[in-house]
Amino acid sequence: MTVSADTTPQDLGPAPDRVGFRPPAWTITAASVFAFFALWEWFGRDVNPVFGSYPSAIFDAFVVLIKSGKLLNGLIDSLKPFLVGYGLAVIFGVPLGLVIGRFAFLEAALGVYVTAGFAMPLVALVPLLILWLGLGFMVKVAIIFLMAVFPITINAWLGVRAVPKTLIEVGLSFVASPATILRRIVLPATLPYIMAGLRLAVGRAVVAMIVAEFFTSIGGLGGIIINSANNFDTATMFVPVIVIVLLAIGLNWLIGYFERRVAPWQAEIAGRNE
Amino acid sequence: MGIVSLAGVSKRFTIRVAGVPQTVHALQDLSFDVADGEMVALIGPSGCGKTTALRIVMGLERASAGRILVDGEVVNGCGHNRGIVFQHAELLPWLTAYENVAFGLEQKGVRGGELRDTAMRYLELVGLAESASRRPYQLSGGMQQRVGIARALAIDPSVLLMDEPFGALDAQTRETMQAELIEIQARTRKTVLFVTHDLDEAVLLADRVVIMQKGRISQIMSTHLPRPRLDMEAMRSLPQFAESRHRLWQALHSRAAVAA
Ligand SMILES: Nc1ncnc2c1ncn2[C@@H]1O[C@H](COP(=O)(O)OP(=O)(O)OP(=O)(O)O)[C@@H](O)[C@H]1O
Ligand SMILES: [Mg+2]
Numbered sequence: 001m002t003v004s005a006d007t008t009p010q011d012l013g014p015a016p017d018r019v020g021f022r023p024p025a026w027t028i029t030a031a032s033v034f035a036f037f038a039l040w041e042w043f044g045r046d047v048n049p050v051f052g053s054y055p056s057a058i059f060d061a062f063v064v065l066i067k068s069g070k071l072l073n074g075l076i077d078s079l080k081p082f083l084v085g086y087g088l089a090v091i092f093g094v095p096l097g098l099v100i101g102r103f104a105f106l107e108a109a110l111g112v113y114v115t116a117g118f119a120m121p122l123v124a125l126v127p128l129l130i131l132w133l134g135l136g137f138m139v140k141v142a143i144i145f146l147m148a149v150f151p152i153t154i155n156a157w158l159g160v161r162a163v164p165k166t167l168i169e170v171g172l173s174f175v176a177s178p179a180t181i182l183r184r185i186v187l188p189a190t191l192p193y194i195m196a197g198l199r200l201a202v203g204r205a206v207v208a209m210i211v212a213e214f215f216t217s218i219g220g221l222g223g224i225i226i227n228s229a230n231n232f233d234t235a236t237m238f239v240p241v242i243v244i245v246l247l248a249i250g251l252n253w254l255i256g257y258f259e260r261r262v263a264p265w266q267a268e269i270a271g272r273n274e
Numbered sequence: 275m276g277i278v279s280l281a282g283v284s285k286r287f288t289i290r291v292a293g294v295p296q297t298v299h300a301l302q303d304l305s306f307d308v309a310d311g312e313m314v315a316l317i318g319p320s321g322c323g324k325t326t327a328l329r330i331v332m333g334l335e336r337a338s339a340g341r342i343l344v345d346g347e348v349v350n351g352c353g354h355n356r357g358i359v360f361q362h363a364e365l366l367p368w369l370t371a372y373e374n375v376a377f378g379l380e381q382k383g384v385r386g387g388e389l390r391d392t393a394m395r396y397l398e399l400v401g402l403a404e405s406a407s408r409r410p411y412q413l414s415g416g417m418q419q420r421v422g423i424a425r426a427l428a429i430d431p432s433v434l435l436m437d438e439p440f441g442a443l444d445a446q447t448r449e450t451m452q453a454e455l456i457e458i459q460a461r462t463r464k465t466v467l468f469v470t471h472d473l474d475e476a477v478l479l480a481d482r483v484v485i486m487q488k489g490r491i492s493q494i495m496s497t498h499l500p501r502p503r504l505d506m507e508a509m510r511s512l513p514q515f516a517e518s519r520h521r522l523w524q525a526l527h528s529r530a531a532v533a534a
Contacts, residue, residue, distance in 0.1 A: 166364050169334050172351075173358050174381040174429065184377070188368040265368045268411040 078220035085144025097156025118150035147208035148201040159193025276432035276465030283340035318486035357431035372406040396424035436468035
């Protein structure tokens with residue numbers, strides 16, 4: 001909220017922490033990205049095209065991939081197991097983290113598996129998962145789920161432990177049931193942690209998606225990467241890499257948007273004016 | 275009904291200071307009764323155990339020794355028959371003022387139109403009807419405290435426990451709220467146990483004042499103002515007011531001398 005009624009233009013000097021010109025954050029980001037691509041283009045042209053590439057060549061490869069329909073098909077092939085695996089991880093991980101954090105018995109009984117699962121080198125388990133689930137859709141979902149579920153669970157769990165006791169006591173004072181305390185006090189108080197977990201999990205799930213495509217039936221965006229690398233077509237290889245990066249950024253933005261929608265009070269508490 | 279009885283209540287906390295366990299004796303052998311419809315003030319220096327005593331009566335804290343009865347039943351957790359106003363409001367930050375008041379009512383099973391009407395009525399009572407849809411971070415400290423008061427009053431408990439309920443308010447609002455409390459109490463005959471640092475408030479509101487010192491009761495003093503006390507200005511001009519206030523001041527003063 002801005003208060004403007006009692007301020008007059010002439011007495012509004014720069015606030016002490018804003019000395020000089022301050023452009024909006026997004027222009028700085030845009031300039032930085034532009035400079036990055038310009039430098040890459042400049043130096044990338046001198047590199048052997050097998051060992052590296054540069055933006056304009058990658059763009060040309062992008063156009064070719066789009067026209068052939070390969071990129072869109074690859075994206076859809078990748079997104080399907082991604083969304084299912086990630087979605088299951090959210091549906092399963094958030095409640096699990098909440099109850100582990102809330103009930104000491106469950107924490108003692110299950111906490112160790114969550115901690116172990118988070119540290120587990122998942123790639124080592126992929127061959128085993130393939131033995132169990134084959135090379136199709138299910139194994140990709142399983143790999144993505146396993147990579148995403150642990151950071152989500154751990155964050156929800158840690159979030160519950162950080163909920164101020166005084167807020168729980170409000171529930172107790174009014175004789176709220178344990179379920180009500182969990183849903184109406186613990187869950188909203190934990191939301192910032194849950195959201196941080198969802199963001200971490202996006203990064204890990206994207207890696208899992210590509211790993212799954214490398215190890216199982218070659219397909220999706222990972223398949224394009226493998227195939228073009230095998231053909232020493234480095235420019236084409238970069239296209240899905242960049243698409244994946246953009247995908248992750250977009251998903252993170254979406255989570256942030258969702259967070260501001262469901263938890264508008266969070267920005268107030270943190271003192272951010274958004 | 276709302277009879278509160280504390281018998282030999284003690285509370286020890288074990289805390290770690292720089293890794294060394296220490297025992298804090300927050301309450302030691304506290305015994306007093308609050309009669310049905312009586313208003314009792316707890317007064318005493320910071321850290322003497324007032325909040326702890328209130329929390330134990332509420333059922334948020336378990337006594338290390340002794341017994342607490344409310345209407346003849348041993349206190350074992352919280353109940354709808356008691357309502358508490360916390361020292362620091364403790365509103366749920368994601369709920370609006372209205373929703374915070376409604377939260378307490380919902381836990382009591384109030385629904386629908388009755389829920390809306392009751393919550394709004396108590397927000398109006400504390401003068402915050404216009405701020406009903408603001409969240410706690412958009413309210414001042416005193417306004418937050420008043421939402422906390424509305425939340426506790428709304429569930430209509432027979433025992434009202436208030437921890438420095440008016441401490442954060444300006445003098446004007448404080449007197450309005452004191453008058454409201456007197457009026458509500460006269461109408462509903464609630465039992466009220468409240469903490470205050472304000473001598474005037476203790477004398478004006480309470481029938482008896484429990485003076486505490488280092489976790490013990492140092493004195494229990496009756497005020498002799500007539501009830502009902504709806505006209506606060508008249509109360510203040512009574513000789514009993516000045517006399518009670520002076521006795522209380524002396525009691526606290528002698529206690530301070532002992533403590534020093
Ligand atoms: N949860 C706790 N853990 C450890 N010590 C505690 C705890 N709660 C209270 N105490 C200690 O118990 C004593 C009494 O605290 P209490 O909060 O009841 O004081 P108070 O009379 O309400 O003080 P104030 O007027 O400042 O609010 C203090 O010494 C405090 O440090
Ligand atoms: Mg206190």
